[in-house]
Amino acid sequence: MVRFDPDTLPYYNPEFERKVAIVTGGNSGIGWYTVLHLYMHGFTVYIFGRNSNRVNKATNEITTEAKRRYISLNAKIKKDGTPNIENRYMGNINYIHADLADLKSVEHACKKFIKLEHQLDVLINNAAVMALPYEITKDGFELQMQTDYISHFLLTMRLLPLLKRTNGRLINLSSLGHILELWYWPMNQTWNFKPNMIFTWFRYAMAKTALIQFTKMISIKNPDILCLSIHPGLMMNTNLFSYWTRLPIVGIFFWALFQIVSYFFGVSNEEGSLATIRCALSEDLCYESDNGKYFSTGGVESRPSYVANNLDDAASTWIWTIHQLRDRGFEI
Template sequence: MGFFDPSTGEYFDPSVDRRVVLITGANSGIGYYTALHLYLHGYVVYIAGRTESKVLKAMEDIKEESKKRIENSSEQSSKKIVGELHFIKMDLQDLSTVVKGAEEFKAKESKLHILVNNAGIMAVPFEQTKDGYDVQYQVNYLSHALLSFKVLAELKAVAQEGKVEPRVIFVSSLAHASFKNGYEPGDLIKKTPEACFSWIRYGKSKMAEIQFIQRFAKENPGILGLSVHPGIIITDLYQYWSNVPVVGFLFKSSFWAIGKVAGVSSEQGALATLRAAMDPGLTIENDNCRYFSTGGTDAKSLKASHDKNYIDRLYTWTIEELENKGFLY
């Protein structure tokens, strides 16, 4: 199967069939293009982000880009009804704001058709959040796990209608292969050198995403759970290591070379997420817990990501941590 074609996804009129999406970190990169295509298909898109000005700017850019694409595309010419764009304030480095953001969303919408856990940071130096976790682990995984729990009722409301199957998507990474034999979920991995272990911590967070969605989908059988690897994309996520003296030059040169050979654009990187969100052929019965790679192509995650022992330990640890801090009750 080739790259997913977003035009094969269904188009909606939000005044007739309101399809609601909540996506984190969509003011740039693959999240931006994910939100753009969903908006073009008539989805009501809520973008959760830390900095309101950046998200509002991205929303204006999406509206302008949508106008251009509709005007220049014969395929889009008969489908000029677009969706809606809304901002939700949420800082994934602070679990309390995840709860507040979820409550803000719930006050506006009673149903959620698609949750896209997209936001992430990559290979940054070790830093402990105010909640006591490695910053990569919290931003990439734990905050998204909490968000998934907090909007579960709205996802179930869609499932109970019986018209469509709600979807929860984690934007993971091939970097999950850093952990061939699993890991202890509570291990902060403070080891140095950072040039090595910052990437290992990143891989740990991405493994957790794949493992979590499998148990989450099992516990909530009316929800389609999926994870994706967007591909090799040279974005500002690499900014830290690109700016380190001496090492940064080598790092930037290496990734530039890799990007030229095997890299994809941010829009192409969004195709894996878009297939998971919009492919009308995906069902819980046949596709639950599938993993898609670059362009939305079929792929398999590492064997350890399917290890029931590690999955169950992670899920139990996650719930206990969030309950002990008062975020789940």
């Protein structure tokens, strides 16, 4: 299912051409592979995560895996004398604490990043929760809406000056699940109804539609940065599904169901990261003609739902978000 080879993307030597990226939730699932590839392409990567143990463990695993791949590539080259890897340098990986369920934590993480860095080449809003029971955060938002969309909105707006300085790229991880929003639902609709098993998907769809709308709006307002949204594919073995597979008794049923879906429609976690990697690094993408576009599995250009594509709805979502953040003391 791999649609392109990440080896065809540019490699940077951090000594001469420093590149900086942020990956939210880079410690697991497809975020893990996204960090791995950026690191192997010479990027200084910041993982914005909520748990230092998990991020440190992932960082150790990623650096070990990168070394292993480098050694095996070297051995292959010695054997068949093919490509040249002299121009490949590892970057480095750092951690900044950011709990997306807490706007103050997001603001604090941005301030910390701005103190450390003057540039941001790629911002990947990857973290998410999916299909959880109804819950309101301490900021007063539905949990999925805040984690997946609103906190990423705040984070992006705070880091926008740094992205603009480098003519950087913004990549928002949406999902095919956004198509469940069949018509534009008012943003304060929280779908707090039973059964959760159905209405939780509506909440997820709203958050992921909002992310696509956000991508479109910010690309129009800032044509000097490249803003893209993505459906990465179906990866049923990431932690995104763990709430359902860990349920007592019925969890086994969900696990089996997800394995079947994965067998027919799924891709590996690494394949799931390829759309993000392509959008982050490919020199084929053009600021004039590709800005605001939506890509799916493997980095193939695709079309989001009618609702996600509608600019009037996107503008309404944008205005709603600015007002909601302002009401909570976060001026955009």
